[in-house]
Amino acid sequence: MHEITTETLPIVDFSKLRCIKGYDELCQHYELYLCDESRLAHQGAELLFFPSNEAEISAIFTEMGKRGITVTLSGARTGLVGGAVPYGGALVSLERLNKVLGIGYDASAREWIVRAECGVLLRDLNNWAMKKTFPGLYERASNETRASLKHYKETKEIFFYPPDPTEMGAALGGTVATNASGARTYRYGATRDWVRKIRVILASGEALEIPRGKYFATPEGEFTIAHSTGVETTVKIPQYTMPQTKNAAGIFSAPHMDLIDLFIGSEGVFGAITEIEIALQKWESPVSIVQFFSSDEKAVDFVISLRKEKSIRPEFIEFYSSHALDLLRKKQAADPKVVGMPPIPDDARSAIFFDLMFDPEKKEHDYSRLEEIVISCGSSLSRSWAAYELRDLQRFKDFRHVLPETVNSIIAERKKEMPELHKLGTDFAVPDRALQEIWEFYKSKLEAAGIEWLAFGHIGNNHFHINLLPRSLNEMEHALSLYREFASKAVSLGGTISAEHGVGKIKQEFFSIMFSDRERDEMKAVKRALDPDHMLNPGNLFAL
Amino acid sequence: MKVIVCVKQVPEIAEVQIDPETGTLIREGVDSILNPFCEYAIEMALGIKRQHPETETVAMSMGPFQAKAALMRCLEMGIDRAILLVDKRFAGADTWATALTLAEAIIAIEGCFDLILVGKQAIDGDTAQVGPEISEILGIPEIMYGVGLELRNNKKKIRVTREIETGNEIVETKLPCLISVSKGPMIRSISSFQEILDARNKELRLVTADDLAIDDDKIGLKGSFTQVVKIFPPRVKKQGEIFDGSDAHAAAHKLTDFLSSRRFI
Numbered sequence: 001m002h003e004i005t006t007e008t009l010p011i012v013d014f015s016k017l018r019c020i021k022g023y024d025e026l027c028q029h030y031e032l033y034l035c036d037e038s039r040l041a042h043q044g045a046e047l048l049f050f051p052s053n054e055a056e057i058s059a060i061f062t063e064m065g066k067r068g069i070t071v072t073l074s075g076a077r078t079g080l081v082g083g084a085v086p087y088g089g090a091l092v093s094l095e096r097l098n099k100v101l102g103i104g105y106d107a108s109a110r111e112w113i114v115r116a117e118c119g120v121l122l123r124d125l126n127n128w129a130m131k132k133t134f135p136g137l138y139e140r141a142s143n144e145t146r147a148s149l150k151h152y153k154e155t156k157e158i159f160f161y162p163p164d165p166t167e168m169g170a171a172l173g174g175t176v177a178t179n180a181s182g183a184r185t186y187r188y189g190a191t192r193d194w195v196r197k198i199r200v201i202l203a204s205g206e207a208l209e210i211p212r213g214k215y216f217a218t219p220e221g222e223f224t225i226a227h228s229t230g231v232e233t234t235v236k237i238p239q240y241t242m243p244q245t246k247n248a249a250g251i252f253s254a255p256h257m258d259l260i261d262l263f264i265g266s267e268g269v270f271g272a273i274t275e276i277e278i279a280l281q282k283w284e285s286p287v288s289i290v291q292f293f294s295s296d297e298k299a300v301d302f303v304i305s306l307r308k309e310k311s312i313r314p315e316f317i318e319f320y321s322s323h324a325l326d327l328l329r330k331k332q333a334a335d336p337k338v339v340g341m342p343p344i345p346d347d348a349r350s351a352i353f354f355d356l357m358f359d360p361e362k363k364e365h366d367y368s369r370l371e372e373i374v375i376s377c378g379s380s381l382s383r384s385w386a387a388y389e390l391r392d393l394q395r396f397k398d399f400r401h402v403l404p405e406t407v408n409s410i411i412a413e414r415k416k417e418m419p420e421l422h423k424l425g426t427d428f429a430v431p432d433r434a435l436q437e438i439w440e441f442y443k444s445k446l447e448a449a450g451i452e453w454l455a456f457g458h459i460g461n462n463h464f465h466i467n468l469l470p471r472s473l474n475e476m477e478h479a480l481s482l483y484r485e486f487a488s489k490a491v492s493l494g495g496t497i498s499a500e501h502g503v504g505k506i507k508q509e510f511f512s513i514m515f516s517d518r519e520r521d522e523m524k525a526v527k528r529a530l531d532p533d534h535m536l537n538p539g540n541l542f543a544l
Numbered sequence: 545m546k547v548i549v550c551v552k553q554v555p556e557i558a559e560v561q562i563d564p565e566t567g568t569l570i571r572e573g574v575d576s577i578l579n580p581f582c583e584y585a586i587e588m589a590l591g592i593k594r595q596h597p598e599t600e601t602v603a604m605s606m607g608p609f610q611a612k613a614a615l616m617r618c619l620e621m622g623i624d625r626a627i628l629l630v631d632k633r634f635a636g637a638d639t640w641a642t643a644l645t646l647a648e649a650i651i652a653i654e655g656c657f658d659l660i661l662v663g664k665q666a667i668d669g670d671t672a673q674v675g676p677e678i679s680e681i682l683g684i685p686e687i688m689y690g691v692g693l694e695l696r697n698n699k700k701k702i703r704v705t706r707e708i709e710t711g712n713e714i715v716e717t718k719l720p721c722l723i724s725v726s727k728g729p730m731i732r733s734i735s736s737f738q739e740i741l742d743a744r745n746k747e748l749r750l751v752t753a754d755d756l757a758i759d760d761d762k763i764g765l766k767g768s769f770t771q772v773v774k775i776f777p778p779r780v781k782k783q784g785e786i787f788d789g790s791d792a793h794a795a796a797h798k799l800t801d802f803l804s805s806r807r808f809i
Contacts, residue, residue, distance in 0.1 A: 020793070029793045050790070095790075289737050342731055360613065363744050367737075386737035389617075390575050391556060 003224040004215050004259060006206035012059040020048040026091070033074060033091055037167070038506055040082035045072065047090040052097060054201055054274050061272075061535070062205035064090050070538040071203075073268045075174035076121060078167045081504025083178065083267055087539045094173055095119045097274060100134040102141065104148045106196075112152060112159055112280040113196055118173020118273055125172060126160050129280055159280035162188035165500065166401065173273045179265030181246055181500045183316035183400075186460035188281065190246060190500075192264045197277035200263055200270070203531040208271070215259035223259055225530075235529045237262065238522035240515065243491075245429040246461040249498040249507070249514055251523045251541075262526070267502055268537045270530040286315060287358035288396040290385040292348035294378050296321050296455075299350035300439050302377040303459050306354070307432065309369055317460030318353040324403055324454040325351060331406050341399050345383065352459070353400060360388050403456050407467050414471060421470055424479045426486055427507075429463035430495035441489055442466055445482055451475050463499040487513050505539045545599045545699055547589045548654060549623065549661045550646050550678065551582035553607055553614035554668040562777050578614040581663025583621075584728030588693065589661055590622045596695065600624055602654065606634055606645055612748060619743035620735040626746070627653060631753040636765030639669075643677030644767065648758045649751060650682065658719045659702065664689055664726040672724070679722035687715055691727040 020030055023044045027034065034042040047069070051057045064071050070089030077084045097117035104113050114134075116125060128134045132153045138146060165180040174180070176198065181190035188194070197211040206228055217223055217237055225233040238253040252261045263270055293299045303317055320328070325344055332339045344351075356370070371381055387396060404425075411423040430438045446453045452471065457464040466486065468479040487497045487510045497510040511520070524542060527534065538544055556575045578586075586603065593599040603618035605611050606629035615626035629649050637645065650657060660679070665672035672688075679686035691712065692705035703716045707726055735743075753763060761767060785802065789795045803809045 018791075020791075025793075032792075287737070287740065291737075336731055340731060342734055360616065365741055365744065367741065381738040381741070382736045384737045385734040386740050387734055388740075389577065391577065392734070 005226040009058040012055045036077035036084045038082040043087045045086040045091040058205040075171035078170040080501045081506040083504040123168035158283040163191045187315040199275040202271045240519045246499045247496040248502045286355040287388040314354040319459035320351040321455035322349045424468040426466040427501045428490035429499035430493045434493040553611040578617045585661040585725040633753040638768035638770045639673035641767035647681040660722040664724040675724040685717040685721040689726040690723040
């Protein structure tokens with residue numbers, strides 16, 4: 001089926017909705033809502049709303065539509081590309097839609113499904129799922145949901161929600177709107193793979209309920225939306241081919257695609273995603289391993305070999321380059337507690353952080369294949385750190401996070417002298433076959449440039465972040481040209497300019513490297529069909 | 545030289561909650577860990593082994609079957625072998641019955657030894673009694689709150705740096721003796737994956753009450769002079785008024801109204 005009918009929502013008196021008014025008032029007292037993690041300069045907003053249900057959102061959209069005021073949607077403001085930063089108009093914070101609404105077992109797919117509002121934070125969702133307690137759900141729930149909740153609590157297994165974009169303070173809705181991914185994407189895919197149903201409020205104020213597997217594009221690549229007014233809208237999906245990598249750039253498109261995928265990763269330009277049903281995954285106890293190597297290249301070789309070995313299935317494979325370890329060593333020398341790990345071995349010139357399923361109570365373990373691969377890359381399992389207790393798994397994860405935080409603090413220091421300076425961090429990914437080539441390309445260019453740099457991140461998906469740390473404006477210029485060169489190279493190898501951060505307002509310059517004018521026009525056509533007045537999220541994906 | 549480290553498995557304290565109705569610890573979903581002070585004692589034993597590689601190190605614990613996990617952690621850290629005293633008859637032991645059981649096991653299973661190390665206290669019960677009681681039962685010297693040690697006189701004596709209220713004190717005694725350890729490395733050590741795998745091939749012996757020549761009325765609940773009647777959290781002081789801060793402007797108004805109504809401003 002390619003035709004979907006909109007729902008109208010109960011009418012709410014707009015005049016009774018809580019609204020903070022005035023540019024100055026917002027800038028003075030609500031500045032927090034004008035920024036996100038990108039630190040992008042905002043252009044202020046005139047109105048700020050805090051709706052707590054779909055009907056209120058619908059009323060806001062309808063009224064803003066009548067007044068010709070644009071609307072920027074805001075979740076937990078953890079995005080890195082300015083998606084929630086307003087460029088004028090109204091700002092709608094969805095943080096009050098923060099309840100878990102249901103849980104149920106899908107017997108055909110053999111998976112537990114949680115229904116939650118968009119403002120639920122990933123950290124809470126995972127805590128609740130793993131501890132099997134969802135605050136307030138029992139009191140709110142129908143008898144059927146109560147029975148499911150009881151069943152869920154009685155199951156012996158522990159379940160979790162796999163998408164992990166590092167920032168667990170992110171709101172579920174934001175992660176769906178950006179198709180967030182992270183370290184665990186290596187094994188579990190991105191957010192898209194875990195979303196089973198969404199509800200969306202369109203710019204018109206109407207709602208769409210889109211389950212996965214119900215609405216598919218016609219062979220001509222079209223969907224039809226039947227509005228409550230009797231009007232029908234045809235949405236023609238773009239014809240380009242998506243990169244065969246982890247990707248967060250551009251609207252999703254594929255032959256016979258599912259309508260739900262058009263909204264997932266659309267950066268909120270088509271509507272506000274209000275409710276989401278996500279699937280849970282059985283949690284198995286892992287062991288986290290930081291394996292040290294004698295060079296960056298040996299680490300890359302290890303990743304390539306590890307991926308080929310099908311008997312070993314890590315959840316994630318993360319990289320620390322030689323320069324990244326040096327930076328951590330300096331940090332350890334200054335304050336060992338911040339890093340929270342024993343001294344990094346002197347002879348370690350790179351490291352791969354990964355995990356494996358591991359039952360600590362089992363006596364016999366066969367990791368001989370892993371050992372062979374490690375040895376073939378010039379290292380040994382003795383040159384590693386490993387842990388499986390929950391507190392240590394978190395400690396290893398924190399160790400991974402220290403790196404970007406350290407980079408940010410170095411840049412913040414340099415900015416005091418030179419405010420124009422900023423970090424340049426790539427978000428490019430390439431297909432598996434191109435890992436070695438892109439690494440050699442990056443490294444040769446970076447070493448020749450003489451700018452301070454390091455690499456870390458999701459090498460399992462050929463998506464490590466190159467961070468350039470310029471010390472002067474000259475270096476900054478040079479770093480920018482390198483960045484563009486790297487983007488072009490990644491795209492030429494069949495990759496993406498943004499594997500997980502999205503495009504938002506910050507990366508549009510690089511968007512044109514990946515998509516031609518015609519392809520971007522195809523995306524704009526979808527926007528015109530779903531939001532004819534370009535009311536929602538102005539500046540995201542498409543320049544103003 | 546043989547060093548025996550007595551250790552305990554404890555719930556990870558940050559997460560512990562008490563059931564207000566039964567007054568007992570809610571253990572469901574709470575992770576168990578090697579008591580941090582016991583981990584310091586293990587580190588100290590391994591420090592001796594690094595300096596004197598011929599040293600044999602043994603970890604010993606009394607507890608339920610699950611306490612194997614804490615001993616496994618000791619083996620991963622580098623301890624040579626481990627002993628778990630596990631028997632339903634040991635259950636319900638107070639500090640005295642625990643110390644007596646451990647002391648009897650040290651004599652019955654190990655026989656000779658040069659040094660016993662313990663953590664200064666367990667973070668669940670916080671009694672700090674088991675270590676000193678073991679030394680009293682065995683009739684050996686004890687030094688509490690050790691933070692450093694040095695073997696002297698061809699390993700016949702030990703010099704210990706111990707914490708006291710005003711600083712550190714250095715004391716010396718002959719071996720064998722017992723030392724309780726109160727400080728370890730600032731950063732907890734991490735094992736290699738090889739060490740984790742190797743630990744599973746080391747000896748972890750299970751010992752029951754039958755293996756020890758000790759009367760049933762001296763162990764477990766029967767052998768305990770004290771009993772825990774009730775555990776309860778300290779009474780929470782009444783909280784002040786909390787203003788919803790999601791709307792900072794409105795909250796500030798409420799706060800100023802509140803303060804001015806009480807003539808604070």
